[in-house]
Amino acid sequence: MAAGVTAVASGPAGAAAAGCTVDYKIQSQWNGGFGANVTVTNTGDPVTGWTLEWVYAGNQKVTQGWNATVTQTGAAVTAKNVSYNGNLGNGGSASFGFNGSSSGENAVPTAFRLNGVTCNGGTGPGPDPTDPPGDRVDNPYTGAKVYVNPEWSAKAAAEPGGAAVAKQPTAVWLDRIAAVQGSGTSMGLRAHLDEALKQKGSGELAVQLVIYNLPGRDCAALASNGELGPTEIGRYKSEYIDPIAAILADPKYAGLRIVTAVEIDSLPNLVTNVTPRPTACDVMKANGNYQKGVGYALNKLGDVPNVYNYVDAGHHGWLGWDDNFTASAEMFKQAATTEGATLADVHGFVVNTANYSALKEDHFTLDDSVNGTSVRQSKWVDWNRYTDELSYAQAMRAKLVALGFDSGLGMLIDTSRNGWGGTARPAGPGPRTTVDAYVNGGRYDRRIHLGNWCNQSGAGLGERPTTAPAAGIDAYVWVKPPGESDGSSKLIPNPDNKGFDRMCDPTYTGNPRNGNSMSGALPDAPVSGAWFSAQFQELLKNAHPAL
DSSP states (O other): OEEEEEEEEOOSTTSOOEEEEEEEEEEEEETTEEEEEEEEEEOSSOBSSOEEEEEOSSOOEEEEEESSEEEEETTEEEEEOOTTSOOBOTTOEEEEEEEEEOOSOOOOOOOOEETTEEOSSSSTTSOOTTSOTTOOOSOTTTTEEEOOOHHHHHHHHTSTTGGGTTTSOOOEEEOSHHHHHOOSSSOOHHHHHHHHHHHHTTSEEEEEEEEOOOTTOSTTOSTTOOSSOTTTHHHIIIIIIHHHHHHHTOGGGTTSEEEEEEOTTSTTHHHHSOOSSOOHHHHHHHHOHHHHHHHHHHHHHHTSTTEEEEEEOOOHHHHOSHHHHHHHHHHHHHHTTSTTOOGGGOOEEEESTTOOOOSOOOSOOTTOEETTEEGGGSTTTTTOSOSSHHHHHHHHHHHHHHTTSOTTOEEEEEOTTOOOOSTTSOSSOOOTTSHHHHHHHHOSOOOSOTTOOSSBTTOOOOSOOEEEEETTEEEEEOOSOTTBOSSOSSOOOOTTOOOOOGGGOTTOOOOGGGTTOOOOBOSSOOSTTSBOHHHHHHHHHTOSSOO
């Protein structure tokens, strides 16, 4: 059983041209285990060191390697050269082997990255010049600029210090019917796309849109509830999705790569926030309008050849537990095969949207223990299977591929507010006196509880938007525009009827979902989506990497 994957790919400007062939062979298999040999051949410019990455679709685990340093985090595997085989000229090869454990199907990986450049048998990291306009590429961010929303950019630039990030690309939120057409004071969808054409010039450009207006939206929170009632699926289709799809299908915009983040905080609520007593989420699960809405959106938007649909997949602090993880993945598949949608309408998934979970926790792992007590038993981890968003995203990707989604599925991670820098950022692990001291002393994420989600004190800007930063990850993105509030600190009458959620009240002492902890929210916040200067300043101050 063998796989060979070939691509010739161009790296970033100024970098050596990169390309590779990979021959991954399973040499032997036995009950619960296997042995594999991998040969990587450099077809680009010479390199003096190499790193090969891939992501397993199943539960394979590398147990022992030779002729390379092979490590694994979740489903993601990294193999690095050893001292004697790092130099690869054009046409040069290096081989290494490893043993692994596996139960169930031991599928051969279908995508590899050599020194950060994808060589997966598709179009590589840049568009194929023979492709006609509108044909989808493997990763819409590769070789493309990303749209800078001028409305957000102007607000950021007006803040002290804001010029440092004002030209970063952020998503455009279509969070109500009126947002599609715009108004005298706000740009509508066509206005954004017209501006995107100007920014595009003669190159490629990706535009990021958030599709966010389901009936009974965000059933477990009040700060972000929407305009449509639980039963108004007809209005969602005819007054919201259909007009968006019609605009996106305009041939005028066929040269744009349009990335959609589809319905934030919807499907996971149907797994985690239903109870024996009737709640808003129970109503939505019973009437099926979340699944119908997501399916309809995927179907209609997926019919536009230059649209790339990414479905929201929560975050590790929500779905990382065993009871939630698989059930959520299965819910995503159900929605993606509803209302005429197929799995092919899903280009990928987006995690950590508008949340604060750290990208990568470096100072502790789930395999660590203190005085015989596992890190999983700490109050912070609380038996979660993941410690951060990168490991969660890669594992969720593997699970979704195993459920039948395309093996080229890409993941996006919202890093707009998960930097957790500043003076409170730990430089090393916590003390090994107790497991809680070890985890709490070393964790970057300084929230009081993983369940806290509103205007978090101490948060900072995270990684700047980056293309293909890790195996299986299409991009780090800023979906939530930094400086826009998550919700008001108290009830504020407003024309959009946005509610007040106690999780946005800094005096709130919590509920079972956040361990009855303080909310950790900043004071004096405006309604969700409104500009919150104090939060923006906090994000600048605590940015990591620092500005």
